[in-house]
Amino acid sequence: MSKSLTYTLLFLIMMIWGFNVIAIKILVESFAPVTITALRILLAGIVVMLILGIRKEFRKVTKPQLIYITIGALTGILGHHFFLSVGLTGTNASNAGLILGLVPLMTALAAILFLGDKLTILRMIGIVSGLIGVSFIVLNGERSVGSISRGDLYIFLAVVTQAVSFIAIKRATETMDARLMTGWMQIVGAFFLFVVSSRLEPDGLSTLTTGTPVDWIVFLASAILATGIGHMVYNKAIHQIGAGETAIFINLTPFFSLTGSYLFLGERIMVEQLFGFLFIVAGVLLGTGALEQSLRKHKQKRMAS
Known part of the structure; x- marks a missing residue:
């Protein structure tokens, strides 16, 4: 796959992921949030496994790999998607999309804490910038610190749990395919979500009968395109062009979430949200080391020429 095609696919995936926040907002308001999330993740996992099976890339996993899979499922699936689905019932899609833009930054911070990555001055500035951006978003309007939306807090926890899961994924993918x-x-995470939903939403499955055809079209698009195929393409891109370049594209998802919430849900875009978006973009570029890596490559090219 050529580099230009990889860039094009990444752009499309970022657009799909941005709009997926709006899709999830629609789903959690139409069905029991945790139940529909468990079903969505299960379908995505089945699609991924079917694709791997058709391509004859399915492999058995070892016990050490299973441990990392379980940790990743508990944090990246159960934790992330639980907080995301419940959080979206208490905040708007535009706020959620912007806060989710912190994922690369929180991942970089987790790598510094757990993997021993170097903390540079630029990275520190990026982390502070990202947190300032979130403060603009969660305190927009007439809110004060004491009245931060619980939904916004849950979305932030969704960011933290996904960042932790990426550490487990990084460890596991040293010996196994990222798509597998x-x-x-x-699949494992969907099982955990079904267990939680049976406790929190005992009548959750009955809500599945109340969905409209549009709701189910949104469900299929979210499960198959965004959650299933989207993550496969993204992981493949990391392998081809590197994590630094791939992370830069993540900056597009808050933009598409913001515009999508305006176009499809009629949500107002606040000035504070725009300021927050700019700070988060700057934070991701600096905090993930993407800017430093780009400058380093440019310097090496100049020295080689």
Whole structure:
């Protein structure tokens, strides 16, 4: 796959992921949030496994790999998607999309804490910038610190749990294919979500009969395109062009979430949200080391020429 095609696919996936926040907002308001999330993740995992099976890339996993899969499923699937689905019942899609833009930054911070990555001055500035951006978003309007939306807090926890899961994924993918890791995480994580939904939403399955045809079209698009195929393409891109370049594209998802919430849900875009978006973009570029990596490559090219 050529670099230009990889860039094009990444752009499309970022657009799908941005709009997926709006899709999830629609789903959690139409069905029991945790139940529909468990079903969505299960379908995504099945799609990933079917694709791997057709391509004859399905492999058995070892016990150490299974441990990382379980950790990833508990954090990246159960934790992330639980907080995301419940959080979206208490905040708007535009706020959620912007806060989710912190994922690369929180992942970089987790790598510094757990993997020993170097903390540079630029990275520190990026982390602070990202947190300032979130403060603009969660305190927009007439809110004060004491009245931060619980939904916004849950979305932030969704960011933290996904960042932790990426550490487990990084460890596991040293010995197994990232796409296989994704599929197993989704299936195991869906099981955990079904267990939680049976406790929190005993009548959750009955809400599935109340959905409209549009709701189910949104469900299929979210499960298959965004959650299933989207993550496979993204993991493949990391392998081809590197994590630094791929992370830069993540900056597009808050933009598409913001515009999508305006176009499809009629949500107002606040000035504070725009300021927050700019700070988060700057934070991701600096905090993930993407800017430093780009400058380093440019310097090496100049020295070689």
